[in-house]
Amino acid sequence: MLLGDAVKLAASMLRGIQGKGIGERAEFYRYLKKHPKVELQTARFAYLLGLETIRRLNLVDRVLFEALGTPLNGVSDELLNILRLYVYWFMFKETTLEDHARFMQEAAPLLKGWERRNLEETALKLYNFKWEGLLKKLGDVERISLVKFHPQWFVEYCFRRFGRRFSLRLMDSNNQLKPSYLRVNTLKVDEEDALESLRREGVRLKPVPRVMHLYRLVGSKARLQSSKAYHDGLFTIQDKASCMAVYALDPSPREEVLDVCAAPGGKTSLIAQLMENEGRILSLDSSQNRMKIWRKEMMRLGVEIAHPILGDAANPPLKTLVDRLLIDPPCSGTGSFNVFPGMKWRLDLKVVETYARLQRRILDQCSRLLRVGGIMVYSTCSVMVEEGEKVIETFLNQNPNFELLPAYPGLEAPPLMSHPGPIRLYPHVDGSYGFFIAKLKRVD
Known part of the structure; x- marks a missing residue:
């Protein structure tokens, strides 16, 4: 493994959460696309180094501030990010003094002359800083x-x-890695045949209770996306909570379904699977790039009944009435901090309320496309009641022609709203993203 390459790649992940960055995971893959010769072991180490530094960013930055006694906004992004990685390195990894010296030696060439000269002195201050005493006050x-x-x-x-x-x-x-799940795609293969193919490729799985076709990954000899079974469309990677939103919708063959904010296509493909590729799915999304991924996924998974529609969910370019409607609008992502830790440092309550306003608008506009007697599911990957319970309560107060149904019979949400029916999933309880799922019926 080349430590210098790993530090450079991890530092690029930190840039991904600064300013208008594209996010740590997207920045990681963009870097690898530009530098395809990075060794797999180096890339894996860099990803964990960057991800775990970002996960602890508030403590890392506080240690930097206290140890150096200077505001961090006066430090260049390049130097700041290398120092952040170094703080994580000595605070949370079992390292020796030789390891610290090696880190500095490998990181120094990534900096300009004057920054390079200050790096060793700065690192020594950090190494000698007793951060535990900071917490007592x-x-x-x-x-x-x-x-x-x-x-x-x-x-x-x-x-x-x-x-x-x-x-x-x-x-x-x-602060822990979430379980990984895969869903067998019965549009392409019998479930037992798919499981046998995966076993032959060294993939070990455990079935998920109450969620059909879904399995928790126990172990794998190689990356799932590089397997023949994945290439052949025998399965897709999808979180438990995302699947449960579709099962709450409960689509049937020959129905017409609208999937709002559909890309990159996980929910669309499961809807098609439950409909046995009979009927019609309208998949609406505003992102051209994400819809490119959606098209590739539909082809890989053998989905034949889904039709892409590029448009704004807050002003949907549709007049067709549908039997079932799934709305999974943009949200704060507070239910996915374990996978996307950089989001923690971009959010505040004002941003959450901005999302909630957009969600209310999308729900109001898209609900008009549901037939009388039709079923609608609203879901968000958020633990905030402003993006779940309060959105639904506002909608019901303004739309008495809708009523709540049990989203997942047998599961009950904590009492965070006055109406029964919706469910909540939490990472530490359910081993999934934090999720809100509400099921409604148009009665008039």
Whole structure:
């Protein structure tokens, strides 16, 4: 493994969450596309180095500020990101003094002359800094914010909504890697045949209770996307919560379904699977790039009844009435901090409310496309009631011709709203993204 290449790649991931960056994962893959000769072992190490630094970014930056005694906004992005990686390196990895020297030696060529000269002195200050003493002088919320690696506003919000014990468990789960799931695609293959193909390729799976065709990944000899079974469309990678939203919709063959904010296509393909490729699916999304991925996925998975529509869900370019409607609008992503930790540092309650306004608009406009007697499912990858329960309560108050149904019979959501029916999933409880799912029927 080449440590210098790993540091350079990990630093690019940190750039992905700065300013108008495209996100840590997207920046990681963009870098690899530009530098295809990076070794697999180096790329894996770099990904974990970057991801875990980003996960702990508030504590990392606080240590930098306290140790250096200077505001970080006076430091160049290049130097700042290398120092961030270094702080994570010595705080959270079992490293020796020789490891620290090697890190500095490999990182120095990535910097300009004057930054390079200051790097060794700065690193020595950081190495000698006793960060544990910092925590003793802090208040409760600020201390928990740093040791659980979440913004203070999020800690305060969770304590208020969920209570202390539940909130601490939620934040702990956000700092752990989420289970991976794959869904067998019965449009292409019998389920047992698909499982046998995966076994032959060294993939070990465990079935997920109550969620048909879904399996939790136990182990794999190689990356799933590089397997022949994946290339042949025998399965797709999809989170448990995403599947459950489609099962709540419960589409049938020969129906007409509208999938709103459909790209990159995981839900569309499961809808087609449950419809046995009979009927029609209208897949609406505003992103041309994401719809390119959607088209490739539909082809790979053998979906024949889905039709792409490029347009704004807040002003849908449709007049057709449908039997079933799935709305999974843009959201804060607070339910996916374990996979996308960089999102934690871009959000605040004002951003959440901006998403909630958009969600209310999309729900209001798209619900008009549902036939009388039709079924609608609204879901978000968020733990915020502003993007779930409150959106639905506002909608029901303004639309008495809709009623709530049990989203997933046998599962009950915590009492966060006055109407029964919706469910909530949490990473530490359900081993999935944090998700809200509500099911409604148009009665008039």
